[in-house]
Amino acid sequence: MADSKRINKEDIGRLLDEWSKEFSVSVPSRENGMPAVLPWDGKDTSFLEWYRNTVIPPKANFFPPYEKMFDFQKEAEGYHLELPPSDKQKYLIFGIRPCDARALTMLDTVFQDTYQDPYYLSRRANTVLVGLGCTNPYDSCFCTSLGIGPGESTDVDLMFTDTGDGFFIEPVSDKGRELLAATGGVEDTLEADEARAKDVKKAAYRKIIRRVDTGDIQQRLAACFENQDYWEKVAAKCVSCGICTFLCPTCYCFDINDELSQDEGTRFRSWDSCSFPIYTRMPMENPRQEKWRRVRQKVCHKYWFYPTNLDITACTGCGRCIRLCPVNWDITQTLNNLPASS
């Protein structure tokens, strides 16, 4: 690639430093043993050694676990509503994985569809994504079954590939091309660098051992939608917590709640989960009272309803749901074992 560059690993700190002049830079960090994308402290680049993927997905940087929608005050002449001040800061996320970057592209469609969600979209517009290809996928990863790969991404602005001694850098978007052109301290690449990067990407692809058969998945789900026996078996060990949905980079359900103190207060939005029993509860009835209906909803939303509406599967194979489920409920098993018909 004509405009690709490279950088040695020991120069990453300097690179992040340079970018910190223009952006608020976030990198993988491991506070309390829990990997997350957090603001860079300006010094620590040890994540280059241990980083595989985070627990909380990068969606939290654009769609946080909770945020203020607006404040309200009751004054003499009536209610006064105040939006949070617009954040003019520019952000850069370093090290986002291809699965999580694809998830953001997917979330874009939700938050732009018909109505524009101002909170998510303004953060997205202000953020540069610097992707980092995987070299050591988990045994829970299955991105290759969803049409993406651990080494490549069309959903980032710049793509870094770990070639051992350094990184091979490719611009992906125009934003990324501009940034790279303006970035100092990066070297031109040789053909050997490009060949090495290709090998690394291929090796990563081969390391993904988990597979889901996604052929005809919509039809197969439709065929067993009414099969209560199957879904009861599938849902039996689920405990209806929110781990799979909250840690899923493509899940976006949210709740809206008001807080009141005397004559003023705030409207918040916060993460919600279709796994929770009260998610669809109405005063007179709850269409998803039974656990099997909620588990069925989650699987069908991701692999059937969402793709029907917007043409992409609402799953990027990041595997967090499998890795972190307290009872090891495994969506790949559920999908691979779908009965032929009800």
Added chain:
Amino acid sequence: MTTDVSQRFLARDNVYLPHIAVIEKIIDETPGVVTLHFNFKDEKLREEFTFKPGQFGEYSVFGIGEATFCISSSPTRRDHLEFAVQRVGKVTNALHRLDVGAEMGFRGPYGNGFPLDSFTGKNLVFVAGGIGLAPLRSLIWNVIDDRDKYEKIDIVYGARSPADLCFKYDLDAWGNDSSINMVTTVDKGDASWTGREGFVPQVLEQAAPSARNAVAIVCGPPIMIRFTFPVLEKLGFTPEQMFTTLEKRMKCGIGKCGRCNIGNLYVCRDGPVFSFAQIKGFISSEY
């Protein structure tokens, strides 16, 4: 898909920010239901605002929360707007406690509304139970205000008891309208009730409106809807001729928060008005 109309009524370019509205009148419909008349504080919005019958809004009591109600007044009568609230929880209780002059929030209009254009020249059969008459009421008055466009009108309406009948002033007006066949029933009468007794689906079967060149619009508690559709089918209505407006727990009202779906359809965005043909595949599972 939602109409473009709603996009025009954004407050400060933020889809989640409500407009301020003022309560102008409160009508006690039943012990648990009130109708609230309101108008926007902003004059320009008051003049420009319009909607389709069947569309809904998200109404805020600031500090308590937001809840979903259809707009129960007709877009042909816009000196004020109306919605009906049944007291069942935190927000609805707060709405019941509001006085005339109180301020609330409104976001909308959302949803698809009734496909009025496809109803012209047809016979209309309205079937409603309890507070389910509210969205139909908007459509009925709209139709009455444009009477020449439509053929026969049949209305079958019922409630649990005489005290639970909503919009009694409408029932009187429609009963006195010679171009409307108004049938009111209660599940169980009281000492002073001289009208019909019987469940809405059975009364509908007795009234036996013809399905020829007709469209049926049904709204009420899920159990009533579940028993009404088979009656209509027996009378010859096809799934494409039967419409309903569904209710689901909602929060954002604009198809983002994820919770109101039936299959791949969102009640807030692809509905709340659906033909039976659209939801047939999912109705047994979700309802």
Added chain:
Amino acid sequence: MEQRLRSEVKALLKQGKIDRVIGFEPGSLKFTTTPLITSDGDDVDRLVINPFIVNNLSVYLTGTSGRVGIVAKGCDSRSIVSLIQDNKVLRENVVIIGIPCSGVIDLTKVERLAGKDRDELDDIVHQGDKITVTVDGKKKEFPASEALFDNCLGCEFPTPREYDILLDEPVTPTPDKAISEQKLDSLREMPQEQRWQFWKEEFSRCIRCYACRNVCPACFCERCFVEESEPQWVLPVPRWQDNLIFQVIRSIHVAGRCTDCGECERACPVNIPLRSLTREMDNLVEELFHYKVGIDKEAPPLFIAYELEEAEDLIR
């Protein structure tokens, strides 16, 4: 124990003594097991017993119908007794298949010891007081006390006292309270202000997934207090204040029912040391009410019982 477990369960199902069994089968990830809930005799050969059977399966008993065979370690069996005391399940409806437990392996600890993630390890074996971890073909030994869960290290009841079938000889308890409560001790030594800061930071990570609550058999309320809206006790918004209140109230609610199975802390995806709260609550219950949870199925639940002559030394 595995062979015996499988033959016993097959017999129970065949004889119609149970409608289904709740046990463990190999998980879909290395060194993981997952609950197996089945009424199909053909599935029984999947049942396993190994050092990774972490879940407290009694969480599946509340609200269940029919007769259930359930595999239980020491802590789990006490949870079952506690549920029986609370009338959430009838004794005659459970066939308790007891496992005398030598402790369950904490994969987080092993990962730290080995310097590698779980899926990068070749093997983990627990024998006696040693854990052997094989990484890249090389074996490394560690004392078991560095690899088992904290609550296992302080366990006073490793062998189920309430059971229908005991799969092996009872295990002698060797509780080491000091090691088991190391985290709690360091908290106790902190001055109050520092401790408050600690918990404030910890709960800033909480995302209110409710995994802690949902894996806990003691949390059997059909409608949790956080789900109430009239009055709204706690907002669902995951601010540290709301999160802290939720967890503190939850800890108080499970007092007298918590058997220190440690599931809440293990399930937490953001590594909040929840057991430090629940264990301290257990200690208080033991100290104030002289009560150990899940020992006597005939006893009334601690906070529901009332006697005229009650210890009043708790009122200070």
